[in-house]
Amino acid sequence: MHRLILSLLIASLAACSHTPSVPLYRQLGGPDGIQDIVGRTLTRVAQHPTAGRTFKGVKMPFLVDSVSKYVCKVADGPCVYEGENMVRAHADLGLQGSEFDVMVSVLREELDRAGVGDAAKNELLRRLAPSRRDMVQR
Ligand code: HEM
Numbered sequence: 001m002h003r004l005i006l007s008l009l010i011a012s013l014a015a016c017s018h019t020p021s022v023p024l025y026r027q028l029g030g031p032d033g034i035q036d037i038v039g040r041t042l043t044r045v046a047q048h049p050t051a052g053r054t055f056k057g058v059k060m061p062f063l064v065d066s067v068s069k070y071v072c073k074v075a076d077g078p079c080v081y082e083g084e085n086m087v088r089a090h091a092d093l094g095l096q097g098s099e100f101d102v103m104v105s106v107l108r109e110e111l112d113r114a115g116v117g118d119a120a121k122n123e124l125l126r127r128l129a130p131s132r133r134d135m136v137q138r
Contacts, residue, residue, distance in 0.1 A: 023075070023076045023077070024075040024076050024077075024120060024123055024124065025072050025075035025076055025077030025078075025079075027116065027117065027119075027120035028071075028075055028111075028114075028116055028120060028124065029114060029116070030077075031068070031072050031077060031078075031079055033114060034068050034071050034072050034075070034077070035064070035065075035068040036114065037107070037110050037111060037114050037116075038064055038067050038068040038071055039064045039068070040110045040113075041103070041106050041107045041110045042055075042060065042063060042064055042067060043060070044106050044110075045102060045103050045106050046058075046060065048102055048106075050098070050099070050102070051098075051099040051102035051103065054093045054095070054099070066081070066082075066083045069081040069082075069083075070083065071124070071128075074124070074127050074128065075124060075127070085134075086131045086134040086135055087134045087135075089135075090134070090135040093135075093137075094137050094138065095135050095136050095137055095138075096136065096137075096138050097132070097136050097138070099136075100132050100135060100136050104125065104128075104129075107125070107128075108121065108125065111124070
């Protein structure tokens with residue numbers, strides 16, 4: 001009987017010491033960290049020789065702010081996104097698959113540079129990947 005109580009005690013202690021899971025937006029550095037990552041990503045993609053074409057004339061600070069809130073929300077953060085849905089936001093841009101791929105690979109590099117771990121990085125990219133079909137037209 002003592003052994004049973006002891007093992008129950010050990011099991012419950014083990015359960016308590018389990019680290020509570022950190023929400024994804026926190027693993028990305030919170031709203032400020034996300035803003036930095038998105039800012040660097042969009043600045044680079046906007047300067048890209050081919051993928052940069054759609055950013056001509058776009059007010060970058062406003063876009064960075066809007067995309068940051070969107071990403072924060074996708075990552076379960078408390079941010080409020082008030083922009084268009086992904087279909088409407090990209091409808092007039094005629095985005096190609098290759099342009100989407102540039103965005104993803106630059107984002108991947110900036111997540112690495114910010115020190116975001118592989119699990120959090122891959123989880124964010126996994127959540128963003130399905131929107132490819134809402135944005136890409138050719
Ligand atoms: C995972 C990928 C992407 C996400 C999460 C994303 C997200 C967003 C969001 C949230 C907006 C703002 C909508 C608004 O404020 O109403 C936006 C607009 C925009 N996106 Fe994306 N986007 C992605 C991919 C791309 C790609 C691949 C390009 C081009 C290479 C691109 C170019 C733009 C441009 C130019 C705008 C501004 C359009 C305008 O102001 O008329 N996006 N995007």
